[in-house]
Amino acid sequence: MLLTGDYSQLYKAIVLLEEARGFSVPIKMFLMKLYCYMGAMDTCTDLYEALAIKHIQVESLGFLPMRYIQAVGSFGYAGQFYRTALRFYYSCSKETTEYVIQAYKNGTFHKITEMIDFAERISYSLNFAYIIVDTHMMEFCTTIHSVEKAKEFFSKEWFSGLPYSASKLEAYCDKLTDGRNLTVFEDWSPPHRKMKPEEVKASFELECHWLRIRVNILQCLKQALGLLEVPPAAPQASPQEHTSEAVSALESRVRELSQTARLTRGLRGYELLKQREKNPLLPIQSPPPSLAYMLLENNLDELVVQVLCALVQIAHGEQSVNDTLQQAIKVAKSVQATMRGVPDTLRTAFERVSQGDMDIQTEHPYKIMTRTHIDLEKYVLFMQTARRRKKKKKGQSKEMSVLENELVEFLKELQQVVVEASRQFKPLPEFGKLSKNLSELYMKNSDAGPDKQDGVSDKQISTESDKDQRKAAESVTDANKTAFMSVCRSVLESYSDSFQAVHDMVVAKTEFINSIISRLGGVV
DSSP, X not given: OOOSSOOHHHHHHHHHHHHHOTTOHHHHHHHHHHXXXXXXXXXXHHHHXXXXXOTHHHHHHTHHHHHHTTTTTOHHHHHHHHHHHHHHHHHHHHHHHHHXXXXXXXXXXXXXXXXXXXXXXXXXXXXXHHHHHHHHHHXXXXXXOSHHHHHHHHTSHHHHHSSOSHHHHHHHHHTOBOOOOGGGSOOOSOGGGSOOHHHHHHHHHHHHHHHHHHHHHHHHHHHHHTTTSOOOOOTTSOHHHHHHHHHHHHHHHHHHHHHHHHHHHTSHHHHHHHHTTTOTTOSTTSOOOOHHHHHHHTXXXXXXXXXXXXXXXXXXXXXXXXHHHHHHHHHHHHHHHHOOOSOHHHHHHHHHHHTTOOOTTXXXXXXXXXXXXOOHHHHHHHHHHTTOOOOOOOOOSHHHHXXXXXXXXXXXXXXXXXXXXXXXXXXXXXXXXXXXXHHHHHHHHHHHOOOTTTSOOHHHHHTOOOHHHXXXXXXXXXXXXXXXXXXXXXXXXXXXXXXXXXXXXXXXXXXXXXXXXXXXXXXX
16 A cells, blocks of 8 residues: 555655665665555565575564555465465474473473473464464455355364364463564664554554454354354254354354454554554554554444344344345445545556656656555455355245345345445556556656756756766766666556455455355245
């Protein structure tokens, strides 16, 4: 996502850091943070690999790409990053056992306690839990096209093996540890502007609640799918009893999800994040803003809860379900109305460049970019949230058919909202041609004269008596433009990949909704 307002200074800061980075680890880390914040995940992953982050550094430094990589739609890079990180976490258990045995043989018994403590801390790492949940959420949102695939997904062994029950989840989250090393960034700010310890604690608490929300949503999905088909009744139980148990389980999960969202809004970390909304990069050591804030501020939790409540109402045969569904659609439309995709001015400029219409008198695309905000994170989160609607109960009564008809109409309307939102995020013109023409545009602009905003103006240069100084000034200006072009290219390339990935997710989502509608239509 690009920042709101005129943030060309941020681009210029990245240009300066790129020129100075060399082999400097702190500068590379700072660049990675800025690129993550802008959504340029291609460059971010390159920096991550250049830093050769491995073993325990995955735990202490991996939080930066982990927070953004899926949130901006870079699903391909997210899959690679998650697999690499999970290898470290899974290998820790095996290696720790070997180290304990070796310490026992060598008689260094004090090391045994240290190894066991380390293994426990890693097994309850917030990053570890975050990656596991995000991996499954990403797989569900990008690969599931039908109800059958969804049921198969939740029947896998991994789901039953994770602490997804209500009691286990609470106990698991209470043991979570924070391995993020936020002090890796040097900060020369005055004391009153530096990150405070209570901010780190508040951020960790907020992320734990975000994990609870995501897990509860996954569990609600599983419970809702359980209503699609009632399992064969045991000799001592009737199908109605099995249905009642499934509805009760879903109802319990919905209450827990709603309660967790309500408690999250009251956290100290949530209030701190609201205060930092306009300056999320300051102080420099501050942790990345939590996605919990975006979910709750846009009422996406209410969207999920309203729809799940409607499923429970349909199962109970309540006539008030239509009001609940209308409220859910109202929330979905309000979120969709606030989304900011690629603005027409930027898209038009890109299209003109890609077609070779390079009028240097018009406003250049890279200048428009520095004043553009693209809600990639909000859009991806909305797409993931808007998927959670599925239910079919085997009721044969006319009253139940009417309720299910209302649900079908809701699903169709929701599908239209999703498609309407996706139009703002349609892929950009062919990137290879666009990048080539952008380079030519810069060359023409350079020939026309130095840009007063990026270098030394003509008036300033004309006052110089030394011709060598003028030549040096023009050389610096051209170098700055080339570096600036490189940064814009990195952002554009990442956006192009993200838009395509999110477009594919929308296709999967609409197919999934059609699968649910066909299931419901079969009964009605």
